[in-house]
Amino acid sequence: MGLKELFKSGDLTVDLASVFDASPNPYVLLTPDLRIAGMNQAYLNVTGATREAILGKPLFDAFDSGPGEDAPENVRQVKASLEKARDTGQRDHLAVVRFSIARRQANGADTFEDRFWSATHTPIFDDAGEVVFLLQHTTDITELETLRNRGRTATEASALDSVVSGAVLGRAEQVQEDNRRLETERNQLVELFMQAPGFIAVLSGPDHVFQMHNMAYAQLIGHRDIAGKPLVEALPEIESQGFIPLLDTVLATGEPFEGRSLGVQLQRSPDAPLETVWVDFIFQPIRDADGQTIGVFVQGHEVTESVLADERQKLMIDELNHRVKNTLATVQSIAMQTARSHADPRTFAEGFQARLLALSHTHDLLTRRNWEGADLGDILQHETEAHGASRVSTNGPRVALAPAAALSLGMIFHELATNAAKYGALSAQDGRVLVDWSIADPTRPRLKLVWRETGGPPVTAPDRKGFGSRLIERNVRHDLAGEIELDYPSGGLTVTISVPLEREPDL
Structure with a gap:
């Protein structure tokens, strides 16, 4: 206008x-x-x-x-x-x-x-x-205030107040002061509401219209414009997730509902896919002066990190149980096979302890990396360093091995090194071991490793397979789904191993 x-x-x-x-x-x-x-x-x-x-x-x-x-x-x-x-x-x-x-x-x-x-x-x-x-x-109204506040007797004051509406002005001042006080208190409550660490929202009526919500709630839903909108319009992804019937029940019965660690799928940014968020919350009925339920007070906090931490902990415990069972099975197998190869208790104890130490070395490497895997070169160094770094030469790229593959290759390298120290190249003063490996076919990675001994005593093919040979072949063919060739030229043992790297055998 x-x-x-x-x-x-x-x-x-x-x-x-x-x-x-x-x-x-x-x-x-x-x-x-x-x-x-x-x-x-x-x-x-x-x-x-x-x-x-x-x-x-x-x-x-x-x-x-x-x-x-x-x-x-x-x-x-x-x-x-x-x-x-x-x-x-x-x-x-x-x-x-x-x-x-x-x-x-x-x-x-x-x-x-x-x-x-x-x-x-x-x-x-x-x-x-x-x-x-x-x-x-x-x-x-200065004159009215002046007259009202001027010194006079009680009778004069009463009569004058009636004439100049002093009493009315006094009541108006009191009401105004009360309103200012209430407004201040309301603003303080609203500030507390907005800054509360947990998410809060006020829903009104059967359509659950957003009347208020705080910053934590806005952050939870991706800062969408929801004020004055029904829930199904403001957060359309909620409609099929079962929360609206819960709100309807609270509105109809006047009884609160409490949810613990419930998952809700929310679109937390525009055009983003739905994201599962875990929340603890309560739907509390809001009543009018007549006791009728007219809305729902929503209060809660996000517990996504706690839920995921619990899931990770459970997964780790299950994985640990699985690893312990498989490790015990491996130890049992080592004990039984070692006992068959050693009638003398002393030699049995030596062989059994050496194999347990080999298993322990690889476990240590995996533990340092939170059981996410280990490097092939590190495992090889661990299992051969007792024989002298200058006597075992290694050549190959860094290869990240999954935990199961790391454990199997650790046992294989231990058996090969032990055999070389007892009967092969490492039993002679000038003997050496050369280990070369490479990765073939990048689209379907496959590890090819050659263990070649030289400078040791003359080699002949054995009449029968010992425990070490059987353990090596079992680990390659069964646990690693690979292939192995053992050649016995007179100059020294040559072992060629080929295994896929994409497969992750059971631990």
Whole structure:
């Protein structure tokens, strides 16, 4: 609505700007940022200002309530009322407010005169429903306050209060003070609500319309615009997950519902896939003055990390149990096969202990890497370093082995090194072992490893296979699903092993 809009009644056309200016009641028109957009003559008369001096200026630059120590509080009250009318779109009233006005003296100096006012602040909307102006209607009630507070007898005071509405003003002041106190308390509660670490939302009515939600809730759902929207519209992915029937039940029965470690799928950013979030929560009924359930208070906190940690712990315990069982089975097999090859208890103990140590070495490597795997070169070094680093030469790229493959190859390298130390190249002073490996076919990686002994005593093929040979062949063919060739040229044993790297055998 512009100041020059015309009001037509029959043949009579009235300029509303003239009506506004002729009103005996003081009015000032403000923009949403509280700049003076217009005023009538009554406002200029009561404030002692000129149109040119204040038009377009911020209200509290034009009128700042003077230098008194109460001035900031006076300004705060008026500003708060104007902002409330602007932000809520509702008329707001100040029953009584103290606000000093500058008066120009004859000598040109300005002094500030204490005045008391009653004010009403009304939002003015455009066709789109947006607040475009604020209309302040002020009434100077200084004389009433002066009469009411002047010293007099109780009888005079009672009669005078009735005449000048002092009692009414007193009650208005009390109500206004109570409202300010309640507003402060409400703001504090809202601040606590918004900053609460757990997520909170208030849902209203059978459609579960979002009335309020805090920052934690906004973060949970990806900061979507949900205010004033029904749940199915605000969070459409929720509709098929069973939470709406739970809310309906709370609304119908008035009984709360508590959920523990429940998964909910949410789209936490635009165009992102659904993400499972785990939450603890409670749906608490909200009742009106008659005890009827009118909404649901949602409160809870995200426990995704705790749930995933519990799952990881359970998985680790299950995996540990599996590994322990398989390790015990391996130890049992080593014990039985070693016993068959050694009738003497002393030699049995030596062979059995050496194989357990080999198994332990590989376990140590895996433990250092949280059982995510081990490097082939590290395992080979662990199992051969007791025979001298200069006597075992290795050549090949870094190869990351899965835990099961690492354990099997660790046992294989131990048996080969032990055999070389007893009967092969490492039993002679000048003997050496050369180990070369490579990766073939990158699309389906396959490890090819050649163990070649040289400089040792002459070699002949054995008449029968010992435990070491059987253990090596069993690990390659059964545990690693690979192939092995053992050649016995006179110059030294050659072992060729080929295993796939993609397969992860059971531990």
